[in-house]
Amino acid sequence: MGDLLDALLAPLSQGFVRRALGAGLALGAAGSLLGVFVVQRGLGLLSDGLAHATFGGLALGLLLGAAVDRAIWIALPFTVAIALGIQHVRRRTTLGGDVATGVFFAVSFAAGILFLGLRSARAQPVNVEGLLFGSLLAVSPEALVVILAVAALVAVVLAWTGPRLAYATFDPELAALSGVPVAALEYLLLALTALVVVVGVKTVGVVLVSAFVVIPAATASLLGRTLGTIAAFAVGLSALGTAFGLFASYHLNVATGATIILTLGAMFFLALLLRRR
Amino acid sequence: MTAALRARGVVVALGGRRVLDDVSFEVERGEFACLCGPNGGGKTTFLKAALGLLPLSAGEIEVLGSRPGAAGSAVGYLPQAKSFNPAFPARVVDVIVANRRGSWPVRTSEAEREAARSALARVGGESLIDAGVRGLSGGELQRAYLARALVNDPALLLLDEPTAGVDARGRTEFLDLLAGMAARGDLAAVLVTHNAAAVRRLARRVVYIDGRVRAWGPPAEVLDREWDRPAFGGHDHDGPPCEDE
Numbered sequence: 001m002g003d004l005l006d007a008l009l010a011p012l013s014q015g016f017v018r019r020a021l022g023a024g025l026a027l028g029a030a031g032s033l034l035g036v037f038v039v040q041r042g043l044g045l046l047s048d049g050l051a052h053a054t055f056g057g058l059a060l061g062l063l064l065g066a067a068v069d070r071a072i073w074i075a076l077p078f079t080v081a082i083a084l085g086i087q088h089v090r091r092r093t094t095l096g097g098d099v100a101t102g103v104f105f106a107v108s109f110a111a112g113i114l115f116l117g118l119r120s121a122r123a124q125p126v127n128v129e130g131l132l133f134g135s136l137l138a139v140s141p142e143a144l145v146v147i148l149a150v151a152a153l154v155a156v157v158l159a160w161t162g163p164r165l166a167y168a169t170f171d172p173e174l175a176a177l178s179g180v181p182v183a184a185l186e187y188l189l190l191a192l193t194a195l196v197v198v199v200g201v202k203t204v205g206v207v208l209v210s211a212f213v214v215i216p217a218a219t220a221s222l223l224g225r226t227l228g229t230i231a232a233f234a235v236g237l238s239a240l241g242t243a244f245g246l247f248a249s250y251h252l253n254v255a256t257g258a259t260i261i262l263t264l265g266a267m268f269f270l271a272l273l274l275r276r277r
Numbered sequence: 278m279t280a281a282l283r284a285r286g287v288v289v290a291l292g293g294r295r296v297l298d299d300v301s302f303e304v305e306r307g308e309f310a311c312l313c314g315p316n317g318g319g320k321t322t323f324l325k326a327a328l329g330l331l332p333l334s335a336g337e338i339e340v341l342g343s344r345p346g347a348a349g350s351a352v353g354y355l356p357q358a359k360s361f362n363p364a365f366p367a368r369v370v371d372v373i374v375a376n377r378r379g380s381w382p383v384r385t386s387e388a389e390r391e392a393a394r395s396a397l398a399r400v401g402g403e404s405l406i407d408a409g410v411r412g413l414s415g416g417e418l419q420r421a422y423l424a425r426a427l428v429n430d431p432a433l434l435l436l437d438e439p440t441a442g443v444d445a446r447g448r449t450e451f452l453d454l455l456a457g458m459a460a461r462g463d464l465a466a467v468l469v470t471h472n473a474a475a476v477r478r479l480a481r482r483v484v485y486i487d488g489r490v491r492a493w494g495p496p497a498e499v500l501d502r503e504w505d506r507p508a509f510g511g512h513d514h515d516g517p518p519c520e521d522e
Contacts, residue, residue: 040365166381170372171361177328177346177354178379225409226366228383 011250016137021246023139023203024260026151028212028238030196033158035217036231037189040169043097044218046086046190047210049105050197053082055131055206056108057198059115062126069140076198082108083194087187134205136246136256147199154192161185166227204257215264216241222271237267279342281306281433281465282327286336289319289326295488296322299336302484302493304467306432309459311480312469313499318487320469321357324435327467328354341432348433350376353426357437357469359418367410369397369421376425396424400454416447423454434458434466440475448472455479473500 011017031047038046057078061071082104089100116126139147158165167175168182176182193213200209220233245260252259282304289297297319304310312320325331327338329346341348361367373393374382382389390406397403402420405413413421419439426434439455440448452475458464459479470476476483476496483499485492492499 040362042364163378163380163383166383167375167379169362170365170367170375170381171359173330173356173360174354174376176330178376179349180379221364221366224366226368226371226383227381230366231383 008247008251011247016139017246017250019139019141019144020136020203020256021243023144023147024136024242024246025239026147027196027200027203028216028242029235030151030154031200031209031212032216032220032234032238033231034154034189034193034196035213035215036220036227036234037165037169038193038213039217039221041097043101044214045098045101045210046083047193047197047213049086049101050079050083050194051201051206051209052105052112053108053194054079054198054201054209056082056110056112056115058131058201059112062123063115063119065123067124068126068130069143072146072198072202075201076195078108079194079198080191083190084187087190091183091186130205131201132206133208133255134201134203134257136203136260139203143199143202147203150195150199154196157188157192161188165189204260208257208261211261211264212238215261215268219264219268219271222268222275237264241267279306280304280339281308281341282467283339284323284327284336285338287323287326287333287338288335289322289331290334291322291331295334297326297486298489300486300490301336302490304433304465304482306465307462308481309455309466309468309479311476311483311496312467312486313471313476313483314486314491320486321437323486324354324437324467324469327435328352350429351432353429353431353434355419355422355426355434355436355439357441359422361410363411369393369402369405369408369410369413369424372410372421373397373425373428377428392428393424396428397421399427400424401450415442416444416451419443419447419451423451432465434464434468436466436468438469438471440470440472452478476500 012021038044054075057075058071060078061074062068064074066074086100086104089095090097116128164175164180165185167178168180168185172182196213197209200212204212216234216238219237220230224230224233241264242260245263246256248263249256249259280303285301287297287300288295300323312323314320322331326333327340327345338345341351370385370390370393371382373396374385374389377389377392394403394406397406400420400423402417402424405417405421410421423439440451443451455468456478459466468475468479480496482494483496484490485499
């Protein structure tokens with residue numbers, strides 16, 4: 001038994017696996033905590049839209065001459081601005097959140113394709129597939145620091161604002177009557193989600209990052225009866241899915257990000273079955 | 278002594294339309310008053326303006342001597358339309374405690390739970406304390422929300438059609454409950470209702486609003502006067518402004 005466990009955990013002897021695990025756990029914890037609010041508000045498509053906006057931001061960074069690793073510093077403010085734009089349209093018009101997300105997502109992604117096409121012919125070629133699908137195992141020590149910093153920021157801000165954000169999620173009118181700054185907290189939620197999505201794109205890519213936000217929170221919502229238990233389930237399931245997916249992908253020699261997401265997806269469908277019973 | 282609620286020349290415009298135009302009246306401390314009038318007459322708009330949820334275009338409203346929204350927990354509010362998110366995992370105890378704290382209770386202390394239980398006991402809804410909000414019937418929801426409004430021991434209650442969506446038996450029980458509160462004499466309330474029986478039973482004075490204040494006085498005078506007004510025959514509302522059951 002001990003030998004089997006040693007063999008399963010052997011990958012941890014390698015630095016890049018430890019970094020991948022740390023990045024995945026931090027990203028999963030931050031994403032799933034935000035996801036609790038995102039899912040309860042029916043904004044499941046938001047993180048997907050922001051991930052596509054991140055592609056536009058990264059492409060803009062590359063157009064402005066940044067290296068692939070540095071383009072994230074352009075993508076961060078770009079994606080946060082898109083998130084605030086989505087929230088502005090949601091608040092100022094009668095359009096639903098998904099409509100606003102759909103518009104910004106399409107425009108940002110199209111702009112990203114345009115930006116990449118506008119780059120000089122002498123510019124270093126870009127691995128678009130790498131942007132779309134990311135690589136958790138390629139997380140550099142610097143990228144890990146950024147991910148841990150963003151996760152810590154999310155944890156601190158949610159510890160401070162979470163109960164008021166939850167009240168605003170339950171009923172914005174009653175929350176406003178109790179003095180909760182509903183509009184400011186909604187903008188904050190979208191900005192934090194944008195931060196997590198941008199750093200997540202570097203690890204699991206544009207296509208899969210939203211799964212870190214949506215799936216654990218959706219699964220937890222099927223299992224928990226109170227907001228506290230849902231948040232605890234979401235973080236726990238995210239950690240379990242990330243660790244299992246990482247080790248499974250290593251031993252099976254398959255794509256890490258996709259294996260983690262499929263593990264999280266399997267948990268969701270299992271929860272769906274358990275709930276029906 | 279300041280009035281519980283004082284409106285002077287209040288104008289509220291929504292979407293370019295003057296929903297309230299030069300509305301003035303006063304509710305004394307300890308007085309139960311009813312706001313009556315046709316649908317679209319501005320009753321709910323007035324309550325929301327008094328709560329600070331809608332801006333005034335002109336005039337002023339004083340709530341317990343403060344501007345709208347500034348009286349905080351001294352004002353209890355029972356909304357007509359429950360705008361809560363049905364997907365949210367909310368129990369009755371959470372909704373009541375949230376009104377005490379001003380934030381959602383991830384954990385509830387024993388003292389907070391006791392306060393919620395006590396507020397529910399006042400409205401005959403103790404058994405609802407751990408019930409999920411989305412599974413409540415119309416009458417249970419009104420009791421839970423009334424307990425929420427009462428949990429901070431307010432000096433003024435603003436109740437927007439509290440018996441709407443409640444069956445006949447529940448309506449009678451609810452009116453008994455409100456009558457008990459009115460009899461105490463230490464709680465002022467403004468009750469928006471279309472129910473003439475409720476007005477006659479609960480209110481010392483009635484304010485009849487149809488965009489403007491059309492009448493203000495004891496129920497017998499106002500209801501009879503408005504009831505006979507030929508001008509109300511052509512209104513585009515579902516029924517009479519205040520109807521007997």
